[in-house]
Amino acid sequence: MSEMGLWLTPLILLPGVALLIMSTSLRYNHLHEADGLSETGRAHLMQRARFFFHALVSLYVCVGLFSLASLLGMLTAASPDLSAWIVLPLTALGVLSLTFAAVQLVRESILAHEVIEEHGRRLGN
DSSP states (O other), X not given: OOHHHHHHHHHHHHHHHHHHHHHHHHHHHGGGOOTXXXXXXXXXXXXXXXXXXXXXXXXXXXXXXHHHHHHHHHXXXXXXXXXXXXXHHHXXXXXXXXXXXHHHHHHHHHHHHHHHHHHHHHHHO
């Protein structure tokens, strides 16, 4: 890969991460609508909040790592070997952070589905 492509790669991934941050933040803000929940519902709500929190922190860390990888890659582009040793590990850490955030969001989605099913059962009675 060329020196230019190496430090651009993390920047290319940032718009997708930004969309995840926006959608996750929006969903996280909707958790405040919790009036009239059962004890189980409140427990689920708190667990969902933790999943969102961990996902958002991981996504912000991902943005920081991708940005740092690109910045340092650009600054060291004159030395391709040094640039690769800096950019690739930081990008890999960013991808790991993104993967952790995705796992948290999957866990939240599963729990949200359980909450919806519980609410449906209560309405059916």
